[in-house]
Amino acid sequence: MSNAIKKSRNGSVPAASWRISYGNLKRTARLNSENKEADLKRFLPILIAGSLLFLTACAAKQLPPPQWTYEKEAIRLHIKADYKLNLDEGEAHTLLLCAYQLSDPNTFNQLSNDQDGLYTLLECSLFGDGAAASKRLIIQPGQDIKFTLDRAEGARYVALVAGYYILEKERMVRVVEIPEILEKKGFIRKKKTRKPGRLSVDLVLGPQQITTVSTETVEGQ
Helix, strand or coil: CEEEEEEECCCCCCCCHHHHHHHHHHHHHHHHHHHHHHHHHHHHHHHHHHHHHHHHHHHHHHCCCCCCEEEEEEEEEEEEEEECCEEEECCCCCEEEEEECCCCHHHHHCCCCHHHHHHCCCCCCCCCEEEEEECCCECCCEEEEEEEEECCCCCCCCEEEEEECCCCEEEEEECCCCCCECCCCCCCEEEEEECCCCEEEEEEECCCCEEEEEEEECCCC
C-alpha cells in the first residue's frame, strides 16, 4: 500500500490511512532529529579544536612590552603663566616648578600626600625609588615658554610640582603618563613593535593653582 492518504468512494478519508500517515510523519521527524544530533556530535570536536587554535594564535600575536629607553628631546613642555602668578597679599610672585620623570609613581604619590612630603618634592632632587630624573624651573608672572627634555631611561610618567604659597596637593601637583605607540615597519609583511611615544604637555599656571594640564602624543621626530 502507498504511504499517500487514500480516500474512500464517498470522499472521506479512512481512519486507518490517517493513522499510517501520522505514524510515518512521526518517524520522519524522529529520524531528522537523530541525524541532526549525530551531525552536531560529529562536528563539535572540530569546532572546539578550531576555537582553541584561534585563541592560541591570538595569544601568540600579543606583542612584548615596550623598552623604556633613553630618548633625546622626547618630552616637550609648554608653560603659560598668569600675570597674577603665585598671588599673595595682592601681589604676583615668581614660582618654583619641579618637573620629575618617574619610572613608578608610588613613592611620589606618598610624598605628595602631606606637607613635609611636598617640601621634599619642591627640592627638585631625586627623592628615592621611582625617580628617574628631575629639573628645576623658575617661572615668571606672564611668562610663556617652551622647552624640551630628554626622556630618562625607565621613565614612564612626568610629574609636575608647582611651589604655590598655598601648599595643597590639589593645587600644585599633576602626574601624566608617557604614551605608548604601535610602530609598523615593512612593506609586504609589517612588523609591529610597541614603543614609548613622544609626549607634549601644555601647562597653564593660574594665580593660585595649576589651572589646566593637557597632553598629546607627538608624531614623528
